[in-house]
Amino acid sequence: HAHQPNDVIRKIVLTIDTMNPTVKNVEYAVRGPIVQRAMQIEKELREGVKKPFTEVIKANIGDAHAMGQQPITFFRQVLALCSYPELLNENMFPEDAKNRAxxxxxxxxxxxxxxxxxxxxxxxxxxxxxxxxxxxxxxxxxxxxxxxxxxxxxxxxxxxxxxxxxxxxxxxxxxxxxxxxxxxxxxxxxxxxxxxxxxxxxxxxxxxxxxxxxxxxxxxxxxxxxxxxxxxxxxxxxxxxxxxxxxxxxxxxxxxxxxxxxxxxxxxxxxxxxxxxxxxxxxxxxxxxxxxxxxxxxxxxxxxxxxxxxxxxxxxxxxxxxxxxxxxxxxxxxxxxxxxxxxxxxxxxxxxxxxNSPQPGEPSHITFMKERTATLSLLAEKAKLTEQILNTVPGITCNPVQGAMYSFPNISLPEKSIKEAKALGQAPDMFYCMKLLEETGICLVPGSGFGQKDGTYHFRMTILPPTDKLKILLAKVKEFHQKFTQQYS
Amino acid sequence: HAHQPNDVIRKIVLTIDTMNPTVKNVEYAVRGPIVQRAMQIEKELREGVKKPFTEVIKANIGDAHAMGQQPITFFRQVLALCSYPELLNENMFPEDAKNRAxxxxxxxxxxxxxxxxxxxxxxxxxxxxxxxxxxxxxxxxxxxxxxxxxxxxxxxxxxxxxxxxxxxxxxxxxxxxxxxxxxxxxxxxxxxxxxxxxxxxxxxxxxxxxxxxxxxxxxxxxxxxxxxxxxxxxxxxxxxxxxxxxxxxxxxxxxxxxxxxxxxxxxxxxxxxxxxxxxxxxxxxxxxxxxxxxxxxxxxxxxxxxxxxxxxxxxxxxxxxxxxxxxxxxxxxxxxxxxxxxxxxxxxxxxxxxxNSPQPGEPSHITFMKERTATLSLLAEKAKLTEQILNTVPGITCNPVQGAMYSFPNISLPEKSIKEAKALGQAPDMFYCMKLLEETGICLVPGSGFGQKDGTYHFRMTILPPTDKLKILLAKVKEFHQKFTQQYS
Missing domain, CATH: 3.40.640.10 (Type I PLP-dependent aspartate aminotransferase-like (Major domain))
Incomplete structure (x- = not known):
């Protein structure tokens, strides 16, 4: 009895075999296995497990605030006023925020x-x-x-x-x-x-x-x-x-x-x-x-x-x-x-x-424009930085990040690494990204999660980490890529 | 050329014939035609169109705040703090709200x-x-x-x-x-x-x-x-x-x-x-x-x-x-x-x-409990009131509203009204509710939108309107039902 498969004993209705097969076909790499492993590693770090790094840097998802970007003050003031309209009686909020609310x-x-x-x-x-x-x-x-x-x-x-x-x-x-x-x-x-x-x-x-x-x-x-x-x-x-x-x-x-x-x-x-x-x-x-x-x-x-x-x-x-x-x-x-x-x-x-953001003449306009411009300028700077540094790495080719929040560089992977990945049943760039994560704490998403021409390999990284962290990240990727190439050549 | 059907000229991709047929099968009475008509009537009232009533009372959906129920103060304080964390520095919020935030x-x-x-x-x-x-x-x-x-x-x-x-x-x-x-x-x-x-x-x-x-x-x-x-x-x-x-x-x-x-x-x-x-x-x-x-x-x-x-x-x-x-x-x-x-x-x-609401001993506990209890007592009172008044109407039979927010009374409809509804291609209780809306401004959802035994008719009404409005609503329903019964007998 105890040796029977669990589902037989439990007479379960919903199993992997009886569930909707179209759901099984769904894949979503941006929050896939690599991100789950990153979260596990974060937990291990908190529990004191020794790693060759002290923190996980997540460049897998376009999540600006999680990467330290500050919210627009005006937006949050209005949201607070909408949540708790008692605040409309306080004189700590600018009139345009109150009017919007x-x-x-x-x-x-x-x-x-x-x-x-x-x-x-x-x-x-x-x-x-x-x-x-x-x-x-x-x-x-x-x-x-x-x-x-x-x-x-x-x-x-x-x-x-x-x-x-x-x-x-x-x-x-x-x-x-x-x-x-x-x-x-x-x-x-x-x-x-x-x-x-x-x-x-x-x-x-x-x-x-x-x-x-x-x-x-x-x-x-x-x-x-x-x-x-x-x-x-x-x-x-x-x-x-x-x-x-x-x-x-x-x-x-x-x-x-x-x-x-x-x-x-x-x-x-x-x-x-x-x-x-x-x-x-x-x-x-x-x-x-x-x-x-x-x-x-x-x-x-x-x-x-x-x-x-x-x-x-x-x-x-x-x-x-x-x-x-x-x-x-x-x-x-x-x-x-x-x-x-x-x-x-x-x-x-x-x-x-x-x-319907603050307009010229409204009390919040100057601060709003300052915050907006600062964020967009910083992103433009980081887009440039990312492209430049990645293109200094032999075996990485990176198109300019003209817009959005991501770089999707082409990475040359040595034959030997491709073979090893395939032996493990992994996409070669998943194998690469997983190794990068384990060795450096950097979390990127393999190109295979987005689709790419057969025989080419990529990763997606966001340009969102704060500049100092982004520089560390790029330096680590550079070092890792060189080591990886050497190791599998 | 001008007389051709529009879609032929426009060579449109997505038409009622080419769209997903399962979507066409979807029905959702709670926001169906009767509610759309109610919104139209509200607009007409705003535009000054004369009606036998001055406002639409919506008892079609379990939307407590829309019916005047006040939010729980503590919840909204914490939400404001979460939206605009600068407020954590203000001493206008109780400590337990700040701690939750x-x-x-x-x-x-x-x-x-x-x-x-x-x-x-x-x-x-x-x-x-x-x-x-x-x-x-x-x-x-x-x-x-x-x-x-x-x-x-x-x-x-x-x-x-x-x-x-x-x-x-x-x-x-x-x-x-x-x-x-x-x-x-x-x-x-x-x-x-x-x-x-x-x-x-x-x-x-x-x-x-x-x-x-x-x-x-x-x-x-x-x-x-x-x-x-x-x-x-x-x-x-x-x-x-x-x-x-x-x-x-x-x-x-x-x-x-x-x-x-x-x-x-x-x-x-x-x-x-x-x-x-x-x-x-x-x-x-x-x-x-x-x-x-x-x-x-x-x-x-x-x-x-x-x-x-x-x-x-x-x-x-x-x-x-x-x-x-x-x-x-x-x-x-x-x-x-x-x-x-x-x-x-x-x-x-x-x-x-x-x-994780305020606990005894926390600064917001007493207010929280007062607000919570007041709302639930009021609902209990309105549940009783609704059942009692509806059951005084000949031709309406109403089970006790033991819980939730709705009454679903059985309504007897005269044969003649059923025939007239069917001639219009309408469910008899839809015909009834539509007439109720046009004559009294009260918006209920016909039982046919929820399903019911063949040959029985119902409507769903929420018990959420403020007590004074609920009394008016119930009195109007009573009057309407009697008139309707007479008219079609």
Missing amino acids: RRILQACGGGSVGAYSASQGIDCVRQDVARYIERRDGGVPCDPDNVYLTTGASDGIVTMLKLLVCGEGASRTGVMISIPQYPLYSAALAELGAVQINYYLNEEKCWSMDLSELESSLAEARKHCNPKALCIINPGNPTGQVQSRQCIEDVIRFAAKERLFLMADEVYQDNVYAEGCQFHSFKKVLFELGPEYSDNVELASFHSTSKCYMGECGFRGGYMEVINMDAEVQAQLSKLVSVRLCPPVPGQALMDLVV | RRILQACGGGSVGAYSASQGIDCVRQDVARYIERRDGGVPCDPDNVYLTTGASDGIVTMLKLLVCGEGASRTGVMISIPQYPLYSAALAELGAVQINYYLNEEKCWSMDLSELESSLAEARKHCNPKALCIINPGNPTGQVQSRQCIEDVIRFAAKERLFLMADEVYQDNVYAEGCQFHSFKKVLFELGPEYSDNVELASFHSTSKCYMGECGFRGGYMEVINMDAEVQAQLSKLVSVRLCPPVPGQALMDLVV
């Missing part, structure tokens, strides 16, 4: 952020988002009814994919995603049982999009599924490129010609560092191409409170704007989001502050 | 609620939840590793269903839900394409669960699907019953015998009003039944910050505890939740305060 509270049921909001999001927040988009896009109109507040950008992306994906066999919906990609996309597609259609970014041309690559990838996919959507991340995650206006135009023409629904993940829209680079929203370019495009191409674009200069990941704020969406489908979208009642209201409030 | 902030990356937490939730919050569950259940042990913080209870419920649902045709997963039910369940099952297995609650016996009903419903379902799980809402939504210990015991024995995974939605665990009624958690009863059950029966139980005495819906806080879950499945669960990064951190903080 009053405006948000007035729009909440019973004047409380503890009430559910409308499922699409608080009306006045959606109006502010619409005005922000209009300003950003040089006056291209935005209808607040097309704005949906979300629980981070991830929520919006998954919701859109849910609407799109259906069919079986050769008519199963296919969705084109860049490789390398942010693994939310592959995870969501796996869960929905959609066909993931890879198109490769051109590493030689600074991770730009290649029209011929899009065309051949689509043609190939059409043989076995029904491609319906094309996802773009700009500025790029994990690859850090900023797409040129020309490239965006090409992509839109391609989507129009091939009848693809565009999904533009634009959460890094303020994170542009390289000279000569500029953020162009897909929506703006779409409208500049004229009514043939702006009246026809369907587009959903996504933004979030988690990145840019604010880095407020924990609040799970975000929005999406849908353009040219069929009215009946949009009614279905509104119904679908109502099942989850509403996005977190504090995150909605924060999204409002991002799109 | 410091403890939460220390557990956050970089000391900021703007950092992502672990995907399962902040460690110390999960520990506090575990201790709360142990206290609640008279010492039955709880492992924090089995606690997952969630984005409201809905998120946990959908996540569990995602793990469970698979298979095709006759081996498609079936999930048993009570009728009447909370429509999150039917919506989630529709979206996942699972088989919804209805078991009817016994209205004659105060909406209790009938073992014979469970048995026959299961036997019938086994002919065409693979029943895997049994969902229970206790205290009941929309039906307001509190299940007896005996009933819970019967359900657990049934689940054990029939190998069903139990899902216990216990978000109203503090909302028990009727004399002689008491909340028994499924977990506690499971453990009292001894190891034959407590070592075998799989259970997930759900809680939330949205109901009880706090009513903090907007923060989207919640947790689930899984018991006897297979280790490999649990690893899959942990992976699945990591894709969405983490539940909103302010909601996690709030969940922490709920399970």
Whole structure:
């Protein structure tokens, strides 16, 4: 009896064999085995286990505050006022913070952020988002009814994919995603049982999009599924490129010609560092191409409170704007989001502050601009630093970090290390990153977690650690890479 | 050209015909057409349109703060401190609020609620939840590793269903839900394409669960699907019953015998009003039944910050505890939740305060208890009032509101009104509620949105409006029902 497998004795309902197999196919490297091991090592360090390092440096996830970035004072003042409106009677807060808080509270049921909001999001927040988009896009109109507040950008992306994906066999919906990609996309597609259609970014041309690559990838996919959507991340995650206006135009023409629904993940829209680079929203370019495009191409674009200069990941704020969406489908979208009642209201409030930040003449404007500029300048500096130092390492080649928060360098791995990794059933760059973690305490994510051309290896590292720590990190990576190369040569 | 249907001209990708059909099957009455009409009417009133009433009273959703319930002072103080830690230097906050805030902030990356937490939730919050569950259940042990913080209870419920649902045709997963039910369940099952297995609650016996009903419903379902799980809402939504210990015991024995995974939605665990009624958690009863059950029966139980005495819906806080879950499945669960990064951190903080509220001797204890007791007493009073007044109306029969926040009375509808509704393609109780809304401004949800025995009609109304408004509401419902009955007789 005692020797029987446990599940037989326990007559369990839900086992690895009876559970939903699509969930088993889901992978999410950004919080995968390497991060779990990093957390274990942190625990071991706390318990006094001796290691060749004294702390784990996590450069695996775009989590700015965890890396010491300070929140924007104005945002947090308004959030405190919204949480505890008694503070509106105190004279310690600037008037513009109080005004924002009053405006948000007035729009909440019973004047409380503890009430559910409308499922699409608080009306006045959606109006502010619409005005922000209009300003950003040089006056291209935005209808607040097309704005949906979300629980981070991830929520919006998954919701859109849910609407799109259906069919079986050769008519199963296919969705084109860049490789390398942010693994939310592959995870969501796996869960929905959609066909993931890879198109490769051109590493030689600074991770730009290649029209011929899009065309051949689509043609190939059409043989076995029904491609319906094309996802773009700009500025790029994990690859850090900023797409040129020309490239965006090409992509839109391609989507129009091939009848693809565009999904533009634009959460890094303020994170542009390289000279000569500029953020162009897909929506703006779409409208500049004229009514043939702006009246026809369907587009959903996504933004979030988690990145840019604010880095407020924990609040799970975000929005999406849908353009040219069929009215009946949009009614279905509104119904679908109502099942989850509403996005977190504090995150909605924060999204409002991002799109309605202090204006010149308001008491908080100078401090706000100082904080915003300081954060973005520091990021630009760290982007440069990361590229420069990594490119001094023989065997590491790193494209400029034009935007976003990541570097995705190409690493040459010795044949012997590749063999050893494969013998262990590990991806070679996972083997590399795991060794790096064990020997230096640095936590990066292997390129295999994002996808890459066969036979190439990469890692993703954030540029978020404080400058002094980033320098240590880069020096350690350099030293490790040289040692590793030697050891396996 | 101008006369062609729009979609043909626009060559649109995503139409009602090409979209995911399972999304089309989703229904969610709590925010359905009647609520949309109510919002329209509110807008009309603001614009000066004359109506036979001056305001819309929304009793359609369990949204306490929107109905004027005040937040718990201590909770909001701590949330303000967490949002803007500068306030820790002010002497306007009690020490226990500051201590809670410091403890939460220390557990956050970089000391900021703007950092992502672990995907399962902040460690110390999960520990506090575990201790709360142990206290609640008279010492039955709880492992924090089995606690997952969630984005409201809905998120946990959908996540569990995602793990469970698979298979095709006759081996498609079936999930048993009570009728009447909370429509999150039917919506989630529709979206996942699972088989919804209805078991009817016994209205004659105060909406209790009938073992014979469970048995026959299961036997019938086994002919065409693979029943895997049994969902229970206790205290009941929309039906307001509190299940007896005996009933819970019967359900657990049934689940054990029939190998069903139990899902216990216990978000109203503090909302028990009727004399002689008491909340028994499924977990506690499971453990009292001894190891034959407590070592075998799989259970997930759900809680939330949205109901009880706090009513903090907007923060989207919640947790689930899984018991006897297979280790490999649990690893899959942990992976699945990591894709969405983490539940909103302010909601996690709030969940922490709920399970770790001020203790005797702490400076905030007396105020906290006063506020908590006042809210719960008021709810008990309104539960009684609602039942009493509704039962004075000829043609309305109302079970006692033993717990939760809703009354679900049976309404007799004249044949003529049923015919007229059917001619309009409406459910008869939808027709009734829509007329009630247009004539009185009262917004209720028809029973058909929750499910009910064929030929019976109901509505769900919350007991949340302030007492004076609730009295007006009940008087208006009474008057309307009499008029309606007369009009269609």
